[in-house]
Amino acid sequence: MLRSTARTTDTQSGLTMSAEIDFAVPESVEIYDTTLRDGSQQEGISLTVDDKLRVAEALDGLGVKYIEGGWPGANPKDIEFFHRAPREIRFGNATLVAFGSTMRPGGDVNSDDTLRNMLDANTEAVCMVAKSWDYHVKEALRTTLDEALRMAEESVRYLVERDRRVFFDAEHFFDGYKNNPQFAMAVLRAAQNGGASTLVLCDTNGGSLPFEVERIVREVKSSFPTQIGVHFHNDSGCATANALTSVGLGATHVQGCINGYGERTGNTDLSVAIPNLTLKMGIETIPREKIAIITSVSRHLAEVINIATDPQKPYVGTSSFTHKAGLHVSAIARRKDAYEHIAPELVGNGTRFVVSEMAGRSTVAIKASELGIDLTKEQIATVLEHLKTLEHQGFHFETADGSMELLLRRATGWNQNFFEVESFRVIDDFRDNSEQLTEATVKLWANGERLIATGEGNGPVNALDGALRRALTPLYSGLNSIHLTDFKVRVLDSSSGTGAKVRVLIDSSDEVGSWTTIGVSPNVIDASWQALVDSIVIGLLRTQQG
Numbered sequence: 206m207l208r209s210t211a212r213t214t215d216t217q218s219g220l221t222m223s224a225e226i227d228f229a230v231p232e233s234v235e236i237y238d239t240t241l242r243d244g245s246q247q248e249g250i251s252l253t254v255d256d257k258l259r260v261a262e263a264l265d266g267l268g269v270k271y272i273e274g275g276w277p278g279a280n281p282k283d284i285e286f287f288h289r290a291p292r293e294i295r296f297g298n299a300t301l302v303a304f305g306s307t308m309r310p311g312g313d314v315n316s317d318d319t320l321r322n323m324l325d326a327n328t329e330a331v332c333m334v335a336k337s338w339d340y341h342v343k344e345a346l347r348t349t350l351d352e353a354l355r356m357a358e359e360s361v362r363y364l365v366e367r368d369r370r371v372f373f374d375a376e377h378f379f380d381g382y383k384n385n386p387q388f389a390m391a392v393l394r395a396a397q398n399g400g401a402s403t404l405v406l407c408d409t410n411g412g413s414l415p416f417e418v419e420r421i422v423r424e425v426k427s428s429f430p431t432q433i434g435v436h437f438h439n440d441s442g443c444a445t446a447n448a449l450t451s452v453g454l455g456a457t458h459v460q461g462c463i464n465g466y467g468e469r470t471g472n473t474d475l476s477v478a479i480p481n482l483t484l485k486m487g488i489e490t491i492p493r494e495k496i497a498i499i500t501s502v503s504r505h506l507a508e509v510i511n512i513a514t515d516p517q518k519p520y521v522g523t524s525s526f527t528h529k530a531g532l533h534v535s536a537i538a539r540r541k542d543a544y545e546h547i548a549p550e551l552v553g554n555g556t557r558f559v560v561s562e563m564a565g566r567s568t569v570a571i572k573a574s575e576l577g578i579d580l581t582k583e584q585i586a587t588v589l590e591h592l593k594t595l596e597h598q599g600f601h602f603e604t605a606d607g608s609m610e611l612l613l614r615r616a617t618g619w620n621q622n623f624f625e626v627e628s629f630r631v632i633d634d635f636r637d638n639s640e641q642l643t644e645a646t647v648k649l650w651a652n653g654e655r656l657i658a659t660g661e662g663n664g665p666v667n668a669l670d671g672a673l674r675r676a677l678t679p680l681y682s683g684l685n686s687i688h689l690t691d692f693k694v695r696v697l698d699s700s701s702g703t704g705a706k707v708r709v710l711i712d713s714s715d716e717v718g719s720w721t722t723i724g725v726s727p728n729v730i731d732a733s734w735q736a737l738v739d740s741i742v743i744g745l746l747r748t749q750q751g
């Protein structure tokens with residue numbers, strides 16, 4: 206077991222104790238997710254009660270120990286959630302926690318609405334937030350330090366006496382400790398006296414750095430026998446590092462959110478903290494077998510919450526194990542772990558390679574073999590050269606897997622024989638101020654026949670797509686299951702104004718999957734046509750391959 210050593214300072218007397226104390230790095234840490242409370246304080250998040258239930262279900266499935274469900278009484282949604290959750294979810298792992306503050310200044314526990322609402326939520330555990338920064342007591346609560354201590358102790362005791370396990374969130378603990386350590390520690394003592402099970406040190410403004418956290422957690426740990434927890438915001442970008450530092454000093458309860466949601470810059474990202482604690486520090490967090498679903502849970506929550514996650518998010522991001530540089534791919538082809546800090550499968554993620562101008566021969570060879578395309582060394586070299594030239598012209602193959610596949614196939618001497626393009630034409634027809642119609646005509650050759658078809662649409666791509674389908678569907682009925690799902694245009698050299706080159710990306714899908722194709726040209730219709738033809742060819746190839 207890891208051990209860390211600390212000197213301690215008596216915060217009452219200010220004296221530094223000479224004795225050194227060993228803190229064991231814990232064997233296990235309680236994971237407490239606050240997505241449904243602090244996570245929902247993030248700008249842009251607004252969950253329905255049904256959404257909250259889905260999030261709670263997913264978190265329980267992941268095996269977190271506590272799920273903070275909201276602040277009962279703060280809004281009707283949270284009241285309904287606490288009513289429905291125990292009836293509609295069969296919790297297998299998690300305990301639901303109701304959040305609230307201490308009673309108000311000058312209040313009485315027996316008539317305080319917040320405390321009553323926390324009890325009415327009917328949860329085994331509650332989390333109570335209290336001010337531990339003297340500045341906040343004086344300026345935000347506008348009361349005395351003694352009154353803040355009374356509010357904390359009596360409120361905790363009131364809930365403990367009613368059989369609740371009380372987590373005590375000492376708000377602004379780190380700033381409070383820096384400003385007035387005696388008061389910050391006195392608040393913890395009040396909560397301990399009241400019977401709180403866990404003293405949670407909160408970095409509410411999120412500005413603390415790991416070396417400060419280390420000093421302060423060490424002080425607290427040496428002064429309190431009670432379980433220590435932590436709750437870090439990410440305003441200095443150190444929330445997860447601060448949580449790990451605290452655990453290294455003996456904290457055994459970590460609050461945060463899968464995907465790091467939360468007020469302002471968010472909270473400790475549990476999708477990062479859990480793998481670090483488990484896989485790197487050897488500490489038990491969620492059940493071991495659940496680590497492998499953390500990527501899918503992170504993505505599922507992002508869908509429910511409707512905020513796309515950062516592809517570069519450690520462990521669970523789509524780019525977390527994606528390799529682009531030729532040297533990296535070449536080494537990975539020899540040793541899988543050459544550029545990966547863990548095996549991605551441990552967290553349910555996977556290795557990906559993207560092909561671009563940064564590629565070398567190994568990348569092209571791997572991509573071709575993934576697609577079942579046999580390329581000779583010479584063909585690989587030719588593809589690589591062609592690829593780099595095209596990327597220089599503005600193509601971006603890492604986002605266009607469909608066009609990349611065609612490039613690789615063509616290098617073998619293959620050429621699509623579904624159809625041959627003789628010509629195409631697009632006419633924009635403005636009939637009057639309210640109506641605009643685009644008409645496209647394509648002339649193709651297929652099966653030895655000359656095919657001429659016209660399509661109408663609300664724009665050139667729509668009209669060209671219509672004309673192509675009208676010409677080809679009688680020959681290839683599989684086209685009916687191919688759909689264009691997205692169309693993106695990017696101006697590549699904006700300094701050239703309307704003469705600029707554009708890059709068009711088209712996303713397409715069929716019943717089994719999706720692909721992206723690309724076109725680049727100074728003419729947006731030409732660029733669109735290139736991407737469109739590639740899209741149809743890939744679609745036909747897929748129907749042919751069954």
Ligand SMILES: CC(=O)SCCNC(=O)CCNC(=O)[C@H](O)C(C)(C)COP(=O)(O)OP(=O)(O)OC[C@H]1O[C@@H](n2cnc3c(N)ncnc32)[C@H](O)[C@@H]1OP(=O)(O)O
Pocket residue numbers: 243246276278279280306307308309310334335336345346376409468
């Ligand atoms: C650090 C955190 O993130 S804690 C969680 C914060 N979350 C939220 O605020 C979201 C939910 N909040 C709400 O719905 C509302 O703010 C409520 C229902 C809690 C309170 O609403 P209101 O009564 O209208 O008050 P308001 O929002 O203006 O908050 C200020 C009041 O809370 C009191 N208050 C603030 N912090 C605390 C605390 N830790 N303990 C007790 N009272 C507190 C203030 O003294 C002030 O009371 P006063 O108006 O009687 O002087």
Ligand SMILES: CC(=O)C(=O)O
Pocket residue numbers: 243334374375376377407408409410436438
């Ligand atoms: C309790 C809480 O959310 C905080 O102090 O940040």
